Amino acid sequence: MRKVLIANRGEIARRIIRTAHRMGLETVAVYSEADAGAPHVREATQAVLIGPAAASESYLRTEKLLDAARRTGADAIHPGYGFLSENADFADAVRDAGLTFVGPPTNAMRVMGLKDSAKKAMKAAGVPVTPGYQGEDQSLIRLERAAQAIGYPLLIKAVAGGGGKGMRRVDSEKEFGEALIAAKREADRSFGNDGVMIEKLIGRPRHVEVQVFADSQGNVVHLFERDCSLQRRHQKVIEEAPAPGLSDRLRHILGVAAVTAAHAIDYEGAGTVEFIVDTDHVDAEGDPAFYFMEMNTRLQVEHPVTELITGYDLVEWQFRVARGEPLPARQDDIKVGGHAVEARLYAEDPDNGFLPSTGTLNRLELPQGLPGARVDSGVEQGNAISIYYDPMIAKVIAHGADRNVAIDRLVAALDACVVEGVKTNRAFLARLADHEAFRGGEIDTGFIQQHAEDLKPTTDVPDRVLALAALAIAAATDERPRTTLFEQLGGWRLNLPARRHLDLFVGDEAPRKVTLEAADGGYRIEGLGEGISGNGRFTTGAGFEADIGGELLHAVVLRHGADIEVRLGGRAFRIGTEPPRATATAGAGGGKITAPMPGRVLGVFVKPGQKVEAGDRLLVLEAMKMEHRLTASGTGVVSSVYAAEGDQVTEGALLVEIEVETESK
DSSP states (O other), X not given: OOEEEEOOOHHHHHHHHHHHHHTTOEEEEEEXXXXXXXXXXXXXXXXXXXXXXXXXXXXXXXHHHHHHHHHHTOOEEEOOSSTTTTOHHHHHHHHHTTOEESSOOHHHHHHHHBHHHHHHHHHHHTOOBOSEEOOSOOOHHHHHHHHHHHOSSEEEEESBOOTTTTEEEEOSHHHHHHHHHXXXXXXXXXXXXOOEEEEEOOSSEEEEEEXXXXXXXXXXXXXXXXXXXXXXXXXXXXEEESOTTOOHHHHHHHHHHHHHHHHHTXXXXXEEEEEEEEEEEEOTTSOEEEEEEEEEOSOOTTHHHHHHHHOOOHHHXXXXXXXXXXXSSOGGGOOOOSEEEEEEEESEEGGGTTEEOOEEOSEEEOOOSXXXXXXXXXXXXXXXXXXXXXXXXXXXXXXXXXXXXXXXXXXXXXXXXXXXXSOOSHHHHHHHHTOHHHHTTOOOTTHHHHTTTTTSOOOOOOHHHHHHHHHHHHHHHHHSOOOSHHHHHTTOBTTBOOEEEEEEBOTTSOOEEEEEEEETTXXXXXXXXXXXXEEEEEOSTTEEEEEETTEEEEEEEEEETTEEEEEETTEEEEEESSOOOOOOOOSOGGGEEEOSSSEEEEEEOOOTTOEEOTTXXXXXXXXXXXXXXXXXXXXXXXXXXXXXXXXEEOTTOEEEEEEEOOOOO
């Protein structure tokens, strides 16, 4: 292996390039027209344009990838994750072309590529599997009977792929038909296979996965487990390693089960065996039951947390195994060192159903040099978040001697992230990581839904935050260049100490009148209850350090026009320095249904003259690889429909108009 083509983009392409270059390998990046300015294109040894922005015309075209490898003299292809990474036909095509595929054998990919065949193989190997139906008969009547036998609530899951696509929770028999149609449609579009299976829904599950590695000599090891229970729409939000709260016995049993799974299919390379842990049912030893869920036959997005606790470079292991070398370590050599936590920073709007956000990254500052922090990102300032690809901006990862230290460092790293140009889930992630129940290890896959109220932005601003904002305003004024005599005097008055008067606005409340009076190298702060003393200074960038009444605070302070944003301990506070301006109210009302983002209309389910009620489905919009169901907000009659199936619509486009019924007086 001398030159490797990376059949992927973004942060995983950059991640592979870093290790390849350290190992002395040359690299070839491929890119679509939309990614011409992406960092991975610049960082590779060579780069090849492979097509238009749409992945179906570029990153998913096997012939274009193989042609790029031939033209550049690459002798290996690393698929990264996503796209074609678990496509057995692609792996066959790579090997048939005489190239090394940095991934597992095709037979193992085929067995694990379909959840039904994977579960059959695991049953035969003695690995416990979730009760359910994995049959080939996909007729509606057979699936309905299976659902009745399993009982509600249950899950419909696509037999191919992952990431929550083609998955639907069903709570009652009347919901089954519509959920089945939606799951099959999404599965077919995402994976080219509309096959589904049905599983018992575990009440309070934890998602625990085990990292395995195998070589061509028959050696298999595990690198311990990760907990990925913090999920939204079946997609992981925060991951950590090792999983908190597991007994040594259960940790050992999970590791053995994962290694057994890999042996059963003659696996090679990196893989992740995923389990559902049933916290409601425990054995005689007090350990919860667990079931095999699926195996991902590739590197995972969350692999950095495993790297940080074991000290091994998993991409390097992939290259070594692909070259036919034995595993770099035996099971007894692999130890856990500390704890690691990872958060996925996305361009999305938590205040609007986490809908993806598109736009240009006008400002992007990711934490560098913070203790224990690591950031893997595929974008830079000036790049665009488009409708064509996953909207992940970065993976923010932290490592510490124990779980509390790792979480503290993750919160600090998230506070230090500055993104402008798109909406992000940064503040939501910080609140989530700092939540008391998460810190206490009280987690399952329903955590975000259960704690939805706690995870909303705060509207209360503590006095110490107002004091910190006032000190930051004073510090910023002190540090700017002064050109006039009065600025140079810094507010000095004859025979009186220097004073600064500030009006601070929080929401619609009356202004808080704060006075800063210079004293003993700092300020005496009046107007916030009892007077306190404090001083502060900007450290690096937006980092601000303050001593308020003897309490040392480390914060991030940003200016947004006349507003000050203070980030402290995972919470973000917005404080105005001018009276809030009145905002115009949109005149559309609840009767105008507009596109929340650019996308393609998958289906229209109403027509003019049709009566609808609150919650009724109007349209289904596909955007950024996910389906979004648009529903009526109230009772009324559809007056106009402006979109048809297959239409590509822009953000804000009017799709349906409804004459909303009003209550008679």
